[in-house]
Amino acid sequence: MTILDAYRHYLPPPLQFVPWREHPLDGKLLLFERNTGLNVLLEGEETAMLRRVAPRTLLIAVTNVCNLSCPFCYRDLTYPSDWTFDNLLEFCQQADDWGVLEVAFGGGEPMLFPRWEEFIHELYATTRLGINFTTNGMRLTGDFLDAIAGKYGQIRVSLYDTNHWADTIHLMVEHEARFGINWLITPEELDGIQPKFDELMALGVRDFLLLGYKGDEFPAMHFAPDDYRRFSDWLNRMYAEHDDITLKLDVCWGKMLPDVPRLFIEGDCGAGDDFLSLTSHKQIKPCSFHPGGISFNTLDDVRRYWERTRHHKAPVMMGGCGRLPARGLIHIEGGD
Numbered sequence: 241m242t243i244l245d246a247y248r249h250y251l252p253p254p255l256q257f258v259p260w261r262e263h264p265l266d267g268k269l270l271l272f273e274r275n276t277g278l279n280v281l282l283e284g285e286e287t288a289m290l291r292r293v294a295p296r297t298l299l300i301a302v303t304n305v306c307n308l309s310c311p312f313c314y315r316d317l318t319y320p321s322d323w324t325f326d327n328l329l330e331f332c333q334q335a336d337d338w339g340v341l342e343v344a345f346g347g348g349e350p351m352l353f354p355r356w357e358e359f360i361h362e363l364y365a366t367t368r369l370g371i372n373f374t375t376n377g378m379r380l381t382g383d384f385l386d387a388i389a390g391k392y393g394q395i396r397v398s399l400y401d402t403n404h405w406a407d408t409i410h411l412m413v414e415h416e417a418r419f420g421i422n423w424l425i426t427p428e429e430l431d432g433i434q435p436k437f438d439e440l441m442a443l444g445v446r447d448f449l450l451l452g453y454k455g456d457e458f459p460a461m462h463f464a465p466d467d468y469r470r471f472s473d474w475l476n477r478m479y480a481e482h483d484d485i486t487l488k489l490d491v492c493w494g495k496m497l498p499d500v501p502r503l504f505i506e507g508d509c510g511a512g513d514d515f516l517s518l519t520s521h522k523q524i525k526p527c528s529f530h531p532g533g534i535s536f537n538t539l540d541d542v543r544r545y546w547e548r549t550r551h552h553k554a555p556v557m558m559g560g561c562g563r564l565p566a567r568g569l570i571h572i573e574g575g576d
């Protein structure tokens with residue numbers, strides 16, 4: 241009898257016969273279903289001996305090319321784009337075999353990756369992976385959204401001053417796309433957060449990922465202590481007023497918003513363990529904000545890196561990293 245069999249009768253009836261993918265964590269078992277994006281975490285005596293065998297998610301920058309030039313973008317334009325249709329597909333197929341549950345593609349702009357629509361179809365057909373990507377939306381069309389319907393987990397649309405996001409959201413809603421918005425909350429953005437939130441709600445957004453600025457280049461984009469309080473108050477108000485939305489906070493907020501209720505309270509952000517970031521020029525990083533990186537060619541190189549380093553939870557030495565002592569995430573050293 242498998243662990244899932246032992247737990248199955250504890251699940252509500254509609255969840256008992258979902259074609260779950262099982263993903264062992266350290267002492268827990270995660271169940272995942274890519275078509276709904278549903279996650280169930282099992283934890284008990286039966287799962288105590290389990291150990292992770294793969295990261296849950298790979299964040300892959302499929303290209304370094306972009307059709308916008310945002311001033312705060314951390315992409316280095318001197319880096320090449322080494323992924324091709326074939327080598328990315330094969331790499332993702334091997335990641336699926338390894339035990340990875342989801343891929344989240346970014347860039348640059350992933351819609352500029354050659355034959356992107358065909359790539360999504362092929363990846364869905366040949367793996368069990370959940371397929372997600374983040375886009376500025378400038379290249380999205382209704383035909384594309386209809387063509388990939390049912391083959392992806394989520395499309396995340398970044399909100400910039402320059403990317404006509406209202407038109408993009410309108411298109412997504414019209415074509416019943418599964419999407420959410422990625423919203424960088426700076427002190428300036430915080431000043432106008434309510435009217436913009438109301439506008440997004442009116443457009444049909446129901447999934448909000450609220451990101452903090454990570455970087456040292458633009459200090460004015462970092463929160464002051466009073467901004468954290470104002471942001472916490474606003475989040476709590478929205479949480480109380482809306483029961484039909486998903487409010488997500490990126491992991492790097494750390495413990496800076498202690499009054500905000502969280503669904504998952506982890507001691508760490510998971511960079512380098514739960515997820516890995518792979519650049520367009522084939523370097524591995526614990527997360528996208530780490531400087532440098534380790535070169536790789538094959539999935540086995542990535543696997544070796546992950547097995548060797550997943551317990552070394554190094555902070556990114558830049559403003560905004562939740563692993564920096566002042567921001568409160570636990571820095572765990574050592575093995576299992």
Ligand code: SF4
Binds near residue numbers: 555561
């Ligand atoms: S290492 Fe720091 S910057 Fe990277 S994901 Fe974790 S908290 Fe965020």
